[in-house]
Amino acid sequence: MARTVKPEEFAARRGEILQAARRLVFTKGYEQMSIQDVLDYVKISSGAFHHYFDSRQALLEAIIDHIRQESEKPLLPIFHDPHLSAIEKLQGFFDTLDRLRSANKADIIQLLRVWYTDDNAVVRLKVDEAVLAQRAPLLNAIVQQGIQERSFSLSYPKKAGEVILSLLQGMSNTHARLLLSLEHESDEQPIIDEIISTHAAYMEAIERLLGAPDHSLYRADISMVDTWVQAIRKSKNPA
Template identity: 65%
Template sequence: MARTVKPEEYAAKRREILNATQRLVLSKGYEQISIQDILKEVQISSGAFHHYFDSRRALLEAFVEQIKQEFEKPLLPIIHDPHLSASQKLQGFFDTLDRLRTAHKADVIKLGLIWYSDANALVRVKVEEAIFEQRAAFITEIVKQGIQEGSFTTTYPDKAGEATLSLLQGMGNAHAKLLLSLDQGADEKHVIEEIVRTHHAYMDAVERVLGVRENTLYRVNAEAVKFWVAAIRDKDAV
């Protein structure tokens, strides 16, 4: 007789497997993980694992979807707040992402150190594609509100989210590479200056894409960057 599993128990065990996968991705890299590693981490059999995921591909798809849902939760209250203007929502969108990165500094650094390795090339592409689609839709919704309010003047509102996210991903990758270059002996002062300049340049480009007033969006300063430089320096202690 087939074993009956309650829906809540099934969901809980599935999350446990996905959480174990996330821990292994952070410590080893996706390409270095075997199904056996996951079985050992969760202490289940191969048969039990395949009750929840019929393949490694299915596990990857579920892993990406879980990350997507986690990234969505803190942003939805801002997007759906009827009392915020489009400009307030846009800045709130960026502020929320900054607060989350700061609050989870240790995880962000750990992820950054392995995220750009070959061991995570596939999962990185999958996650970035999913997050791109999700956040582009959020920004497009904000842009359409801004056009109705008269504060945004972009010619292509349906593409504004995609264009903005392309710029933000480019900026994020540039920042990460600059910070990680510190481990290769890069000059700290130069790295800080380049991160500040890069942030200002990309924010200027985002404002132009959206057709908002200059300096509508926050520009990072050297003191804020030093927080992350110090975190990189102290990564072994966090």
């Protein structure tokens, strides 16, 4: 007679496998990760693994969905706060993402070294698609609120969320490249200046897209960037 597994036990074990696979993706890269790596990490059999996931592809889809759900939770209170203006919500959106990244600097720096390799190209694409599907409607709702408040004025409001996310992705990619270059350059100041100017340029582009007032969105300053420089230094020379 087959053993009956309680739903909470099933969810807990599935979550354990999922977390192990996610860590392997973030350290080895998806293309280098095998199911056997997951089995060895969690210490389970192939049969046990396939009780929770039909295939490596199903595991990848679960990882992407887990990332999507995690990234959504801290953002929803901002979008649904009736007391915030559209500009305050948009800035709150950016602030929350910055705060989450700042709280996990060491892990993010470690991840960046693997994330932009070819071994994670598929994962990056799928994460980008999931983020776009999740966040574009939320940003579009903010844009509609801003139009009603007369703080935004644009020709294609239904496309605004998609365009904003595309800009943010471009900025994120550039910042990642610049941060990683700090590991190989002795003169940090030009890189720090480039990070600051990149952030300012993208924020200005978003303001112009929305027809928002100049400097209505925050620009990164040297103190903010310096915390990342210090984190990069620490990761190169751990105590």
